[in-house]
Amino acid sequence: MGKIIAIANQKGGVGKTTTTVNLAASLGVLEKKVLLIDADPQANATSGLGVDVESVELGTYQLLEHTYGAKETIIGTESPNVDLIPAHIDLVAIEIELVDKDNREYMMKEAIKSLKDDYDYILIDCAPSLGLLTLNALTAADSVIIPIQCEYFALEGLGKLLNTVKSVQKIHNTDLDIEGMLLTMYDSRLRLSNQVVEEVKKHFADMVFETIIQRNVKLSEAPSYGESIIKYDASSKGASNYLNLANEILNKNKEKV
DSSP, X not given: OOEEEEEOOSSSSSSHHHHHHHHHHHHHHTTOOEEEEEEOTTXXXXXXXXXXXXXXXXXXXXXXXXXXXXXXXXXXXXXXXXXXXXXOGGGGGHHHHHTTSTTGGGHHHHHHGGGTTTOSEEEEEEOSSSSHHHHHHHHHOSEEEEEEESXXXXXXXXXXXXXXXXXXXXXXXXXXXXEEEEEEEEOTXXXXXHHHHHHHHHXXXXXXXXXXXEOOHHHHHGGGGTOOHHHHXXXXXXXXXXXXXXXXXXXHHHXXX
16 A cells, blocks of 8 residues: 655745655656645646646646546656646635535545555645645645755744644544655755754754755756656756655665555
8 A cells, every 4th residue: 555745844945846756756766656646736746747737637626626536637747657646726726615615624635545555655745835735635644754945944934834743643644644854955065054954953853864955956957847857867966865865765664564
């Protein structure tokens, strides 16, 4: 049975989508069957995998509305072993539409439970907010990866996110684990980057991934070509970082079996 991992942080620009797309591609290259669910109305994970957002007819919106079966919303991608449930700007409306529904926090969990046997990993790219979309993702997930940017305001808002995770664990999903905190956009030349790494490791110890995602020009360029870093430049530092992360996750989950 597959594992569902949400990638969440209400701060924008911390590397959520970059992580979701490139972790999916890395797991795919390591011969794991992966489904990426784009749960962000900006649809950057969708375009980052080479899918034209304007052409999306079925996706996360229909999945959450339960107007179509989950399998009908899945499309293939050019990344080996990676499928996608795409997003479209219409996803913006879903929070308003779900607000009056019973069990609104469980819409995604209900919709994707039939897919767990079809994939090794299901990754959910969350919107940069702690709204109903992110709540749905956390309720559906087995664990959450929290990307943390190696910059001055890195820890700002982290407490709020951890409180949300605790609240979800208490009310909606007692099995939700923290898969790990992932340090991103690290620049070894900057003292500040090193201070953030020290601070996060001091506070959260074993919850922090050993793999650190370094600042890398190729990582920034890849989405504009609609490609993962693995496809865009497999020899780059960014590709090496995300393959290391994928291996770290695989090793960690082997231990739990």
